[in-house]
Amino acid sequence: MKILVGVKRVVDYAVKIRVKPDKTGVIKDNVAHSVNPFCEIALEEAVKLKEAKKASEVVAVTFGNAKSLESLRTALAKGADKAIHIECDDKTADKLEPYHVAKALAELVKKDKYDAVFLGKQAIDDDANQTGQLLAGFLDWPQATFASKVGPSDGALIVTREIDGGLQTVKVKLPAVVTADLRLNEPRYATLPNIMKAKKKPVEKLTAEKLGVDLTPQTEILEVTEPPTRQAGGFVEDVPTLVKKLKEKGVVA
């Protein structure tokens, strides 16, 4: 099984983001970035399948500006065999929609045969939760989203999914798209020797044009604003006071 894994470079999850004063987006310059946590989990699962000899090759792909190469190097250091960088300029990168990314991934899959594509369930910047499902739709492949357990089974994957009311297990025939939820695994850290080795692993450069993907935006961002801020109400001294205040507010009987 040859697995393609999508990784996205995003503003680090611990950063308290700030909106640009001109309301065109959020401030990304001089802000710590890292690989989207869900992508790390998807990658870890693919690498584990390779280590268990259930997968033959793991290819990491990213679609983004020159700096996105860092995410690919991280993926290579964590065990991907090779990487593909679909490169674009900063301005284009800012306007990429999951639709465009999924289109590009679909073209990659058509160009070179993969048995599965592993993605994170959502990117923590746009919070869209779309790319995996869009890709499955473009390819007409089955989808196993929000995976918390993945087991290969004779030309198929048995996937346990995190759904609203609990857990659901489905069997999807390969080729398939899987999107990783938080509970799928604990991603490993890249060791220094592996980081050094990763520098020698191949990175193929591509562009949307070469893949024949039209990047015309379908969604225009009119403005980005801060959400209304909440004012902290302060402390109450003890439980009886707390209960009294909640009763006054009418939120408890």
Next chain:
Amino acid sequence: MFSPKTLFFRSFGSIQKRLNSTLVIAEHDDQALGAITLNTITAAQKIGHEISVLVAGANSKKVAEQAAKIPNVKRVLVAEDAKLKDLLPERVSEVVLDAQKKHNFTHILAGGSSFGRGIVPRVAAKLDVSPISDISDVHSVDTFSRAMYAGNAVAKVKSNAKFKLITVRGTAFEASANDGGSASTEAAEVGNINTDISEFVSQELSKSDRPDLQTAKIVISGGRGLKSGENFNILYELADKLGAAVGASRAAVDAGYVPNDMQVGQTGKIVAPELYIAVGISGAIQHLAGMKDSKVIVAINKDKEAPIFQVADFGLEADLFKAVPEMTAELGK
């Protein structure tokens, strides 16, 4: 009084109204319509077109009757077929596409639940359009608001896609009334469904007598501070006294104290109850994303510096193992 121009636009507006229509994909369990569908109907009403509801499933008639009673719903499309049992996205999407072919909807909406998120983008791909996730407001037929960056930024977006494929944040819209309407019901086409590529194996749903987390008026959540799954019992006791649902932070889920479907946050459930009580939760960005639209927030934590206190209306700096039982007792008085 009216210039010819206004008159032109007025009549044009009424023609538009007939051409434009919205499909809401109903969520259900063969027995009852999912609560989030009613919130989605309200979002659809804000868009302002004629509303159709699609009920797909192995047993959809009973749910279709419920959908037909929702005010402002014009038409209920009922797709009933054994192949639609368990609502696999590969299969339900095909039914949505058949309905789209026949009725040519301009907008297709579903709730932003695991069901809706599974289907809407897949249908969008097949219609070759870019979808919009988790909208929290409707400004016009093509302009919506949605949260990004764990709710730390709100984007106002305009969709130029030829069809608008949308998931709706349930907590951002009031639930529509579920009685008083009289929609017509018609059978929807169930064409060629490929059952070969995916199949349902099993399901393990968490059982609870408490109200549903996403629609409860009061939510009590526990975090790492609870120290064990057993200790969650003190929250259950308080919850039962208040008729509340119980949620959790990611730390509590990861530590195995409670199942994952109780997680509140950016990647768990989004809640906006009248009262949210955070117990032993520090208040990481990712947790706040799931609860900061609650009307009243109470935080109980022994760390005075915990970020949760910055959003709490009432903060209690105390040992939760003393404060929570005391609160349960105080409320019993």
